[in-house]
Amino acid sequence: MNAKLYCFGESGPAYKAALALTFADMDWEPVYVDFFNGESRTPEFREINEMGEVPVLVDGDVTLTQSGVILDYISSKTGKLGGRSAAERREILRWMFWDNHKLSGVIGSTRFLLNFIPPEKRPEAVISFQQARLKSAYAVLDKHLGGAAWMVGDQVTIADLSCCGFFYYPEPFGFDRKDWPHIDRWLDRIAALPGxxxxxxxxxxxxxxRA
Amino acid sequence: MNAKLYCFGESGPAYKAALALTFADMDWEPVYVDFFNGESRTPEFREINEMGEVPVLVDGDVTLTQSGVILDYISSKTGKLGGRSAAERREILRWMFWDNHKLSGVIGSTRFLLNFIPPEKRPEAVISFQQARLKSAYAVLDKHLGGAAWMVGDQVTIADLSCCGFFYYPEPFGFDRKDWPHIDRWLDRIAALPGxxxxxxxxxxxxxxRA
Known part of the structure; x- marks a missing residue:
């Protein structure tokens, strides 16, 4: 039976999970969650995830949420996209926590405020504050990728998939690839992978x- | 040789690591990092952690950063504070990612803006925005703790230590324990643990x- 990924196109965290399922060659199918009409916050959905969020992965008896945990599960189950040693696995987890805290966690909210609420309701001070924080995070990421083709080790891992997710969306959030050449080339490298x-x-x- | 924890008192993430080292009975000593004079952002400190952040744990040959990874390492090494099954371990990791993204990640910045910068420079709109987001997170946490004494399973784990860290600080960030009775009792439960x-x-x- 196919694994089911509860998701919607706009969700960066769900996209990371979808990419990992694809690259790891798992059989999966998306289950659409109507986030913009509040479905992920309904009591019914909270029966699946008390956190009220996508993605949710259901694979047989296993139900998981939080993209970081889903990525870790996919890698552990398939033996793909993971580290080759305990040290590499810790390093992968390190970048995934950093991403959730400093990168994707802040991009997600910034992109939402800039693209998915009415322009007249945009909290400009919040957006500016978050974009300034993000510059520090982009600098850390770009410097790291200046020294290596992949986040950890010599191949793509779930650390790359965690950190890259939001950068492939067309909606602007204040990031310009030409300002960050190492990130730019890394995004091309990931986008060139089969699938x-x-x-x-x-x-x-x-x-x-919704237009 | 004692493990060394690079830290400073005000750091919530470092406090989580210090609590875990203490509860797991590891021999450790703190190494003070003068964050407020910029030490964690110096080139010298970035040789230790390219992310420019505390905590950093140095245990023999192992150097780790990100509180989530440090907690996981302490639990794995000592066999304490962890899950008893693969499902519990995934559940612990799930709450730790949620905490980094939605709870501690936002409290840390809110507390900083409210307490550690000159009052006239406070970005009030940012603080209000973040406090509103935090209310949703407190609600998720309080509801979860209404059904169980501990975050995962029937004993204290690193999931509790990840989520609880910032709540023990005296500086205000907009959280009042009496509004969240289940969180309140859980904080008492943790504070009653030996050590x-x-x-x-x-x-x-x-x-x-610095006064």
Missing amino acids: WKAPYDLMPGNPSD | WKAPYDLMPGNPSD
């Missing part, structure tokens, strides 16, 4: 549905 | 040093 697709080609739902 | 100390009693450096 890679852009977010709206890999999951159901996209902004034009 | 527990408040942040400024467990690590060097506190706001009065």
